[in-house]
Amino acid sequence: MKVGVIGLGSMGMGAALSLLRAGHEVTGCDMRVSARDEFAAAGGGVAATAAELPLGTEAVVVLVVNAAQTEAALFGEGGAASRLAPGAVIVSSATMGPDAARALAEQAQERQLLFLDAPVSGGAVKARAGEMTVMASGSVAAFGAAEPVLGAIATKVWHLGEEPGIGATVKVVHQLLAGVHIAVAAEAMALGIRAGADPQALYDVVTSAAGNSWMFENRMARVLAGDDAPRSAVDIFVKDLGLVTEMARSLNFPVPLASQAQQLFTAARAIGQGGKDDGFVIRVWQAMTGIKLPGE
Template sequence: MKVGVIGLGSMGMGAALSCLRAGLAVTGCDPREAARAEFAAAGGHAVASAAELPQGTEAVVVLVVNAAQAEAALFGSEVCAARLAPGAVVVCSATMAPDDARRLAAMAGARGLLYLDAPVSGGAAKAREGAMTVMASGPPAAFAAAGPVLDAIATRVWRLGEAPGIGATVKVVHQLLAGVHIAVAAEAMALGIRAGADPRTLYEVVTSAAGNSWMFENRMARVLAGDDAPRSAVDIFVKDLGLVTEMARALDFPVPLAAQAQQLFAAARALGQGGKDDGFVIRVWQALTGIKLPGDDRRR
């Protein structure tokens, strides 16, 4: 099966490598030379533009930042859609508003393409293991066509319905939880440091007790190590929590915790941390209170 993966970031690279391991004929697409070189070194074929995907590609996985990038890659000047085989399936895994998912699905359908509204979760490590969770909606034909790809990249595929937009809705709700969990994990760690608790001991206590969360365990481990290389960046949660507040506003639904968390991520971006790992939203509290983070000495 000829598969294209558009976007070789932390999740897209993992998806592309997982498809490659599954024996699919994979072309990875990314404008960054380093990303293309990494995928090529693993035995894949890499191109800089979606317009360079092999003619007759049967499935394309879109793992870019937002709806605008997805639309540009699929239907804009890069004309990926023109490279796809008749009846090919688009597995659109970018996090976006439900209305955008419905709009892109309509554009795909008008071109005779199948479309899965299929956001993913699991992080970079799960992506490279082929163990992501996919929260997807679309017609049965799209699920069937995407079967080899879904089998390669995920251990759990949620079939949420046939209508596009359902997958995006579930992902936006998921990102409310993810963003708030990261923000409160950073707040708790920062408070402990300010109060004089040993941060490593605090981490061990929390991760062995009822107050733990996956985000605390994962993100605060990076804070302890001073490892701010982005697996998921601060900027991502400025965007994703914005999707939460926009969806809630349209529904006349209050989301005060999501709104506060978004402001914390926005503050981190204003401090120049937008490209850093999202757990380093903790630097907002560092800027406000002068606390020393465990990895500060390592970064000098």
């Protein structure tokens, strides 16, 4: 299958490599030369812009930052839509609000293209292993056309309904949990450090007991290692928790925990940590209390 992947970040690169391993003819699109070079070295085709995707591309996976970038990559001047084969499927995997997903689906339909509202989860490691989770909604035809792509990039594909926007809704709710879990994991570790607990011992106890969460185990391991290289950056949760509060506001629904977590990630960005790994929201507590993090 002739597939384009727009956005060769931590998730997009993994998806592109997984598609390549599955035997698809894959072109990876990214403005960054380093990303294109990495994918080319693995044997994939590369393009600097969506307008350079091969004519007749049958499926395109869009793994950019947000809805605005998705729209520009697909339907903007020099977007991918003109390069797609008739009836091609768009797999829209950026995290966005449900209204934005529905609007993109309408634009795809106007061009007689299939659209799958298909946000993903799993992180860079699972993306490279082809083991992501996909939360998808769309027509039966869209699911059918996207099946070879989904089979290559994911081990779990949720069919959430035929209406675009449902996948986006589920992902926004998922990000509420993810963001709050990361923030509270950092708060707990920071409190333990301030109280004099050994950070490694604290980590070992929590990860063997009922208070553990996947986010505590994953993110606080990086804090213990002093590894703030961004797999998922602080800035991502400033954005994603903003989507949570926007969706909740439209429903007159209070989300106090998500709102507080967003403020903590915003504070981390304000002190220069926006591009760091999201577990390093812990540096907000460091800034306020003067604690010393492991490795410092």
